[in-house]
Amino acid sequence: MGLYPVKNTRLYEVVVNRIEDMIKTEKLKPGDKLPSERDMMELYNVSRSVIREAFRVLESKGVVKSRPGGGRYLATTTDHPMEMVSLYNIEYGTISDFIEARELIEADVARLACIRAERKDINRLKSIVNDLIYRDNLKLKEYREKDKDLEFHIALAEATHNFMLKEIMTIQIQFAKNLNIKNYINEKEWLGLCEDHMDILRAVEDKNIDKAQALIKKHIESLKSIILSEDISSRN
Amino acid sequence: MGLYPVKNTRLYEVVVNRIEDMIKTEKLKPGDKLPSERDMMELYNVSRSVIREAFRVLESKGVVKSRPGGGRYLATTTDHPMEMVSLYNIEYGTISDFIEARELIEADVARLACIRAERKDINRLKSIVNDLIYRDNLKLKEYREKDKDLEFHIALAEATHNFMLKEIMTIQIQFAKNLNIKNYINEKEWLGLCEDHMDILRAVEDKNIDKAQALIKKHIESLKSIILSEDISSRN
DNA sequence: TGTTATAAGTGGGTAGTCCAGTTAAAAGGA
DNA sequence: TCCTTTTAACTGGACTACCCACTTATAACA
Numbered sequence A, B: 001m002g003l004y005p006v007k008n009t010r011l012y013e014v015v016v017n018r019i020e021d022m023i024k025t026e027k028l029k030p031g032d033k034l035p036s037e038r039d040m041m042e043l044y045n046v047s048r049s050v051i052r053e054a055f056r057v058l059e060s061k062g063v064v065k066s067r068p069g070g071g072r073y074l075a076t077t078t079d080h081p082m083e084m085v086s087l088y089n090i091e092y093g094t095i096s097d098f099i100e101a102r103e104l105i106e107a108d109v110a111r112l113a114c115i116r117a118e119r120k121d122i123n124r125l126k127s128i129v130n131d132l133i134y135r136d137n138l139k140l141k142e143y144r145e146k147d148k149d150l151e152f153h154i155a156l157a158e159a160t161h162n163f164m165l166k167e168i169m170t171i172q173i174q175f176a177k178n179l180n181i182k183n184y185i186n187e188k189e190w191l192g193l194c195e196d197h198m199d200i201l202r203a204v205e206d207k208n209i210d211k212a213q214a215l216i217k218k219h220i221e222s223l224k225s226i227i228l229s230e231d232i233s234s235r236n
Numbered sequence C: 001t002g003t004t005a006t007a008a009g010t011g012g013g014t015a016g017t018c019c020a021g022t023t024a025a026a027a028g029g030a
Numbered sequence D: 001t002c003c004t005t006t007t008a009a010c011t012g013g014a015c016t017a018c019c020c021a022c023t024t025a026t027a028a029c030a
Helices: A011-024 A037-044 A048-061 A081-085 A094-116 A119-133 A137-145 A148-158 A163-179 A187-205 A209-229 B011-024 B037-044 B048-061 B081-085 B094-116 B119-133 B137-145 B148-158 B163-179 B187-205 B209-229
Strands: A064-067 A071-074 B064-067 B071-074
Touching: A011 A037, A011 A048, A011 B048, A037 A048, A048 A064, A048 B011, A048 B048, A094 A148, A094 A163, A094 A187, A094 A209, A094 B094, A094 B163, A119 A137, A119 A148, A119 A187, A137 A148, A137 A187, A148 A163, A148 A187, A163 B094, A163 B163, A187 A209, B011 B037, B011 B048, B037 B048, B048 B064, B094 B148, B094 B163, B094 B187, B094 B209, B119 B137, B119 B148, B119 B187, B137 B148, B137 B187, B148 B163, B148 B187, B187 B209
Parallel strands: none
Antiparallel strands: A064 A071, B064 B071
């Protein structure tokens, strides 16, 4: 018997996801009044307590504000930037801010990774890169769906042996996933970005700081120009 | 009547705080089994649903794992680094990692702030600095208690007009608060750090990038040496 | 028309129940 | 005595029904 059969999804999680989806698809907008608990329990066919649990976690994230007697309202973007912005699709500047931040931080990460990466870090990076490079089309499609390429960046941050940097990177990557940035990238471009990882890895392995930084910078520049220069509607 | 009387603390929040406090004070350690819902409702004198709501938010934060039929367990540090590490007091390297990350990021923040800060950003920074500089002892003590000095750094990040950088800074500052870093700093040292802010502000106002970066770096170096060099037990 | 009662609605919280899975203790067999 | 099996207690997941204080919109009144 498995020691970790913990994967049972709870009902409240389903409700949370549904609500967050409605925010993502802009069926709910900042400041909007949400349906009452009583209405929601009918809508989702769950008990009131499940609805309340769902709202507790949204509340603690700062996504929703509850006014006793007065209903619940979707927070505004200024109430809690991170959680909110990541739910709303692409406002002006959002992505360019994201990329700018990554450019700055990842350069530092690359430098520290060159200095501090150990054998096991390098091996982990290698296995991630190989997973993506030598794969048939079917697997590749699956990996792309799962944003498996982004793991490289987290592993790189891990190689700095600084938990804070890893945490910051994780947050950024999570943000990229929520934003569905891959929708802006076609298959060929995506493969190109994956191949960049190999070069970066080599530079880190050689402890060539300048090269690693240059490559990371180029990598993110590519990402930037792919996302920002092209017309979204003409893709995918 | 106020439009925002939202400050009613909810019971579940109290429970969440109590549990997090127990983690901070190491009455609860990673992997520990928590009391059952039934026991907890007696302990805190609230209904079972309040306990469950509290656990839902801890669960969604990754601090607690629930096993239906098997009880609840405190997560380990690896399960969700940020949330966990910030609850446990000072492990080896935690603080130095934190400071290293801040050093890197804040240098970039200072640079961008110099370039992009507008009048209103400068004014906000000024009001924060003034609040701390020209104050009687009583007020100062209160401000220190509330970590009011740290607002400067968030406002500085805000001056970059990059929401992601502000978010990252906010996370770091929140982390510093949770860690109670001020306990390692005596009053004189704290005042010194506050005064640094004034100089940094001036450099930003003058758009003197090199100076701003140098000052921020010095500021964080001071912080570092205060915290890491001294014997904790001999202070405060 | 403008104010004031009034009723409906809302989130906050409690209590009690049922269920399926886990866990540990008691019973049984070797 | 030791190991297996059965049983009973416990645990989290979920539901239902109820009460409260506060908000809000409606209706009654001046």
